[in-house]
Amino acid sequence: xxxxxxxxxxxxxxxxxxxxRLRKNKVIVAxxxxxxxxxxxxxxxxxxxxxxxxxxAENFARIFFRNAINIGLSALETPNASSAFNExxxxxxxxxxxxxxxxxxxxRISIRELPEPALSILKAGGLVGYLKTKGKW
Amino acid sequence: xxxxxxxxxxxSSRENVSPGEIVTCNIDLLMLHEITGPLAVKVFEEIGFKKxxxxxxxxxxxxxxxxxxxxxxxxxxxxxxxxVQKQEIKKFYDVGRGGIAHQMLVQEGLAKPSSIxxxxxxxxxxxxxxxxxxxxxxxxxxxxxxxxGKMWFKVPSTIKIEVMGxxxxxxxxxxxILDVIGMIGASGALYKAVEFSGExxxxxxxxxxxxxxxxxxxxxxxxGLIEPDEVTYKHxxxxxxxxxxxxxxxxxxxxQTFRFNSxxxxxxxxxxxxxxxxxxxxxxxxxxIDQAFLGSCTNGxxxxxxxxxxxxxxxxxxSRVRLLVNPASMKIYKQAVQEELIExxxxxxxxxxxxxxxxxxxxxxxxxxxxxxxxxTSNRNFVGRMGDRSSKxxxxxPATVAASALAGEIADPRRFWN
Numbered sequence: 001x002x003x004x005x006x007x008x009x010x011x012x013x014x015x016x017x018x019x020x021r022l023r024k025n026k027v028i029v030a031x032x033x034x035x036x037x038x039x040x041x042x043x044x045x046x047x048x049x050x051x052x053x054x055x056x057a058e059n060f061a062r063i064f065f066r067n068a069i070n071i072g073l074s075a076l077e078t079p080n081a082s083s084a085f086n087e088x089x090x091x092x093x094x095x096x097x098x099x100x101x102x103x104x105x106x107x108r109i110s111i112r113e114l115p116e117p118a119l120s121i122l123k124a125g126g127l128v129g130y131l132k133t134k135g136k137w
Numbered sequence: 138x139x140x141x142x143x144x145x146x147x148x149s150s151r152e153n154v155s156p157g158e159i160v161t162c163n164i165d166l167l168m169l170h171e172i173t174g175p176l177a178v179k180v181f182e183e184i185g186f187k188k189x190x191x192x193x194x195x196x197x198x199x200x201x202x203x204x205x206x207x208x209x210x211x212x213x214x215x216x217x218x219x220x221v222q223k224q225e226i227k228k229f230y231d232v233g234r235g236g237i238a239h240q241m242l243v244q245e246g247l248a249k250p251s252s253i254x255x256x257x258x259x260x261x262x263x264x265x266x267x268x269x270x271x272x273x274x275x276x277x278x279x280x281x282x283x284x285x286g287k288m289w290f291k292v293p294s295t296i297k298i299e300v301m302g303x304x305x306x307x308x309x310x311x312x313x314i315l316d317v318i319g320m321i322g323a324s325g326a327l328y329k330a331v332e333f334s335g336e337x338x339x340x341x342x343x344x345x346x347x348x349x350x351x352x353x354x355x356x357x358x359x360x361g362l363i364e365p366d367e368v369t370y371k372h373x374x375x376x377x378x379x380x381x382x383x384x385x386x387x388x389x390x391x392x393q394t395f396r397f398n399s400x401x402x403x404x405x406x407x408x409x410x411x412x413x414x415x416x417x418x419x420x421x422x423x424x425x426i427d428q429a430f431l432g433s434c435t436n437g438x439x440x441x442x443x444x445x446x447x448x449x450x451x452x453x454x455x456s457r458v459r460l461l462v463n464p465a466s467m468k469i470y471k472q473a474v475q476e477e478l479i480e481x482x483x484x485x486x487x488x489x490x491x492x493x494x495x496x497x498x499x500x501x502x503x504x505x506x507x508x509x510x511x512x513x514t515s516n517r518n519f520v521g522r523m524g525d526r527s528s529k530x531x532x533x534x535p536a537t538v539a540a541s542a543l544a545g546e547i548a549d550p551r552r553f554w555n
Binding site for chain 1: 159278520
């Protein structure tokens with residue numbers, strides 16, 4: 001699988017200009033059920049390969065959520081994600097304080113706590129790093 | 138505790154669990170196919186694992202693009218065959234020896250009641266039809282299970298769906314689940330377990346039940362399951378297996394209960410591009426179609442082929458339409474030959490293809506061209522799902538698909554039902 005060639009097609013069915021807009025923006029803000037559909041890990045892998053560092057959404061499709069965390073891509077839930085951000089806003093994410101700050105609008109939004117072991121997996125850069133260090137569950 | 142809670146408690150060696158708790162469970166069966174499998178194997182090796190945790194608990198089933206339609210696809214299968222040999226995995230179903238993974242897990246009795254089944258495919262929840270707690274995962278998660286045999290779960294709360302009344306043909310369990318999804322919505326059961334019960338369910342075959350649990354993921358659910366009963370018992374008896382199983386407690390706590398009366402549910406359809414955009418078939422009757430697809434892990438079973446054949450028998454499909462039929466497994470294919478269903482389908486103009494997932498995900502065998510419309514018995518109608526970005530997919534029952542293939546446009550199956 002070639003993630004960089006797949007990355008050329010990110011979200012094209014949803015918005016053909018998405019890939020271009022992603023060059024400047026590293027955080028995706030979304031509404032409900034982000035990642036709905038297949039179990040393919042290619043979905044978060046390709047987003048990561050295209051430079052996405054975090055996705056903040058109202059909620060995620062379950063398998064996408066686990067896949068994202070397992071490959072070390074932050075998938076964070078917050079109730080009013082889509083109304084709190086505009087495209088191009090500067091964002092700072094503090095996972096330990098469970099907080100997303102919109103620096104442009106100067107607002108703080110709390111994010112839902114990630115259960116363990118999801119948080120440790122994310123901090124280890126994904127499940128591979130987590131299991132390599134820990135050796136087991 | 139609900140059935141899901143009981144299974145998770147048993148598999149994590151706890152007395153009790155409650156929704157929201159994190160548990161680490163022993164996995165009873167892990168399924169890989171040729172698309173998600175190779176990445177799982179790569180990650181398995183990357184973590185540093187050498188041997189799979191228990192080879193008898195792993196099933197490798199080729200189903201998405203079989204026989205392979207290009208060299209890349211063939212390469213994926215070659216890589217998986219090597220892994221199967223090296224790890225001495227016996228539950229291996231190659232081209233022509235199995236069928237669609239979700240069908241195989243139930244048909245061959247690999248998924249047991251009250252067990253935890255994990256598959257590297259989103260429709261793994263299908264195995265809930267026999268009372269397993271069955272969930273889909275990605276390749277990295279599957280790799281960790283290959284090495285450790287364990288996976289962490291957040292115990293889901295349970296939604297109960299009670300279906301009363303009687304499902305009268307040509308209405309089928311597909312119409313019931315479309316109606317349920319239309320009401321609950323594509324994210325209405327997010328992270329939750331959905332338990333189906335009621336008079337209508339108890340009268341359904343295992344195959345019809347699989348259509349319900351298969352689509353649980355289309356309302357966002359972690360899994361869908363049905364408590365084992367006499368029908369389940371007989372299914373395992375036919376495989377020479379006796380079963381033991383857990384049941385929900387009479388005082389189990391459900392987050393919500395929804396009641397449906399199947400006697401009042403007619404033919405349903407999900408219009409493009411959301412599975413929860415559900416309406417009555419009569420609301421969209423007359424829309425032209427180019428292709429009709431009967432198959433997939435949702436509706437490629439013998440009862441689906443039977444009801445479609447009953448509508449198609451002695452008639453010809455519309456000259457403008459292609460009808461594709463993919464039985465869900467070689468066993469079903471053979472049974473359909475023995476029952477002379479294949480002959481009748483071919484006489485009506487159907488192209489009967491090899492059991493595989495191909496058309497459903499626009500992978501092979503029946504990809505749609507620009508602006509084409511397909512009515513399909515499968516489970517997803519997203520943008521570009523079956524082919525070109527401008528193509529459209531309507532989801533319906535085998536009866537509605539057969540009727541529409543005859544009419545050349547979306548048609549109510551009751552028009553052709555004697």
